[in-house]
Structures are given as structure tokens and as C-alpha cells.
Amino acid sequence: MSGQGSSSHWAAAERRRVAEQHARIVAEQQQNAIDAEVRQTRRELLAQVRRRGGAMAVPIFDDYFLSIADWPAVVKAVLDAAFTLGNAAACDLQVCEPGDVLRMAAHRGFPADFLAYFDTVAPTQATACAAALSTRAPVYVDDVTSSPIFDGQETRTVVLDAGTRSVQSHPLLGPSGRVLGVLSFHYPRLAPARTRTALIATGAAHALAALRSGG
Known part of the structure; x- marks a missing residue:
């Protein structure tokens, strides 16, 4: 009986070993397929960037650039x-700090009054960037003068005085899904196709995540 018991125990252990090995192989194959899809998506994005934006738009998608670039270089590439x-007529990059407060980290094209007013933004403030932070989704304001985001709020006057008529704000999500920051595009007219700003935001999120991880 003891021999039969040992044999049964060995057979059960062998079945578990084979099953675990099979599961590992399947998991590796699935991960390889995911990695290949990610690489293909990155290649397609990079091709779109080259077609639409030229060489200046490429660095934020380039892993080698991100491995050697410091914060000022990455910010310049994003802008x-x-x-x-x-x-964009103006653009700002905000980073997310403890308490889900957005802090102005980089900008281009804004007057001093605008920058002072929006130096930090609370998640409940009446702005497109705060809405993007709270919803973790892009916020498109086609017309600041009629957007409900700004109804009855001082922020509408500040934004209009800066020459902005439309704005597109994109949350920059890290690999874990945490919001790293918000990238906003400002226009004195109706904004261009949304796919363009979404494409740039994808690269900016990748760049910020690379900096956070040390390259």
C-alpha cells in the first residue's frame, strides 16, 4: 500500500509539474504576443509622428533619447x-503632486498673469486640466465662452484673457494607471483634430514614466 501511495503521490506531483510548466509556456507566449503588439503600436505611432510632425516631434517616442535625456530635455521635446x-498657440505641462494637486512644470506661449493664476490647480477647480485629472480622461473644450466647465467661474475670464478660445487637456497616465500629470493645448480658435493631441499625450506620458523609472 505504501508503494502504491508513493506512486500515486509521485504521479500527482508530476501532473502538477507538467501543468505548471504548460501554464508558464502559455503565459510566456501570451506575454510575447503582447510585447510584439506594443512594439508594433509604438512603430505605428512613431510613423504617424514622423509624417505629421517631422523630426522635432519624434524624441518623446524614442527610447534611446529617453534613456539619456534629463528633465529639461524631455520637457523641451514635449513642448x-x-x-x-x-x-498649439500655447501649451502647458503640469505634474501631479500629493493631494492630486497639479503644479505648473513647463509652459510656452502664456502671459504672466495666466501663469501666476494657474501655478497650482486643485482637482476641484473649474478648469479643463482639473477635469482631466479627476476623470482620468481627455477633456476637450471647443469653446471656452460656452463650456459648462467655466460657467460662473473666474477661470473663464483668466483663460479668455490669455487668448485661449479652445483647449484640450490630456491626463498623462503611468504604467500603473496613476496620473503623472496633465498636458494641455491652447488655441485662439477651434482646435485641430483631437487625434493629434492624443498622439502627443501618449508620447508625453511615456516620457514622464521613463523619467520616473530612471530611463
């Missing part, structure tokens, strides 16, 4: 992409 590919 360059916003202007060359996104055709």
Missing part, C-alpha cells in the same frame, strides 16, 4: 511636439 504636431 516642441505640442507646437509642431499639435499646432
